[in-house]
Amino acid sequence: MHQSAPAPRPRILHLAQPVDGGVARVVLDLARAQLAARLHVVAACPGGELAAGLRAVGAEVHHWQAGRSPGPGLPGEVRRLVRLIDEVRPELVHAHSAKAGLAARLAVRGRIPTVFQPHAWSFEAVGGPTAALALRWERWGARWADRVVCVSEAERETGLRAGVRAAYAVVPNGIDTTRFSPGPATPLVPGPLVVCVGRLCRQKGQDVLLRAWEQVLAAVPRARLVLVGDGPDREVLRQRAHPSVQFTGAVADVVPWYRAADLVVLPSRWEGMALAPLEALGCGRPVVVTDVDGARESLPPTLADRCLVPPEDPAALAGAVAGLLSDPPLRAALGDRGRRHVLSTHDVRHTAEHIAALYRELLGAAGETAPCVPSECRESIHP
Known part of the structure; x- marks a missing residue:
């Protein structure tokens, strides 16, 4: 009996800079869950612990040379990213944090479904003229994100108050509740x-x-x-x-x-x-x-x-x-x-499920009919 070939796995490109701290943990947790769900997970980052962790869980990792903050090297970083995207040919790009979000949106400019996850807004991290430039960019660049994923309703409201009009989805952060669990407490220092x-x-x-x-x-x-x-x-x-x-x-x-x-x-x-x-x-x-x-x-x-x-x-x-x-x-x-x-x-499995539903919607919108996103994502569109 003839069996139809399995549907090709969507190819998701995670783009990350920085490559340490909370951003790295979020990307690694998502990649692990998406690989378990049989997505084709590709990542691009400037190396570091994140690249090693992604390779360890089975993700395809590409080196993307990029500094942590915007600077004179940005045009070259964007050109390198354009070439990398042409090579990888992802169905969806998920950019993490301000720097990766800046480069990804300039490189893609709406040609591929794009998710931008700020992990805290760029204009909060700086002051003076730099903050004004960052805010101007976030307002402009929102047009090139099919969804801006905020990890809290408060983060979304901060973006709205700042005039960042975007298609938002709120997906709270999650952790591995098996790893982060109560256990024997070894005294490491004396005293409270x-x-x-x-x-x-x-x-x-x-x-x-x-x-x-x-x-x-x-x-x-x-x-x-x-x-x-x-x-x-x-x-x-x-x-x-x-x-x-x-x-x-x-x-x-x-x-x-x-x-x-x-x-x-x-x-x-x-x-x-x-x-x-x-x-x-x-x-x-x-x-x-x-x-x-x-x-x-x-x-x-x-x-x-x-x-x-x-x-x-x-x-x-x-x-x-x-x-x-x-x-x-x-x-x-x-x-x-x-x-x-x-x-x-805040179990990371809930977070991964909500992100997967968001991907299905965006990939469906790019092709056929999109399924509904669970209400927990609390998606809200702000033109």
Whole structure:
């Protein structure tokens, strides 16, 4: 009996720059899930840990030479990307973060279905004339994205308030709830332990945490703070740090630090929806985070009053941290609630399913009839 040939697998090109931190984890998680779903996953990035991780899970990886920030080399980066896209011939391009989103949209210009995922808006990361240029580009470049995927409703609203009129889809960030799970806590430092996981840079606000730390020590003298991660601000932060603060640099596995922590803190100045608080909650650890985009949506409502503080407010941050360090039963209760919330709302499998549905819609619109996107994606079109 004649059997029809299987339908060809859609070829998805993920384009990423930067290649570390939360962006890399999102791309790697999506690629892993899409490969399991038998999509043809191709990635282009400037190497680094992301390229190695993608190859390890079976993705086809191409080297794309590109700097982390826009600069004089941008025209050459776009030309290289045009040649790469001609070689790969993807059915859909998914560009991650501002730099990749800039280059991808200039290279494709609407000829192939294009998804742009900002992972926090570019105009929030800079100031002065540079911010004005970034905002002008995001407004203009939105016409070349079939969907702009925001990881929180707050991130979408920030784009709308800034005048970025786009076809938006909101797909909350997710984590691997098997990897980020409660487990034996090996004591890594003596005393009550606060852990901050993130790139050492202005966005993540470790300088605010160091300013707050003296007040925390006044209330909890035996407390210790560990900054897990590396980045451009490392030496400046070291010079400001109290002797009770430890710097680990980049680590291969952050899970032991989450499990060892009594409290996890992320004092960001801006985000879309940070992964570190979700990972900590997945490990059953309570968090204190600044009330930036995505923070409220990443927490169960019962944690907001205890766990959210205004950004760039060392006194409020110190009060929240010291208060929780002094109340072990409350920390345990908040960690348990947080774990249950992450399991129900921020499992990476849900995220991958919603992104897959979005791809099916865009690929269907490019060919035949598109299926509906699940309501959880909360798609909204803003002309």
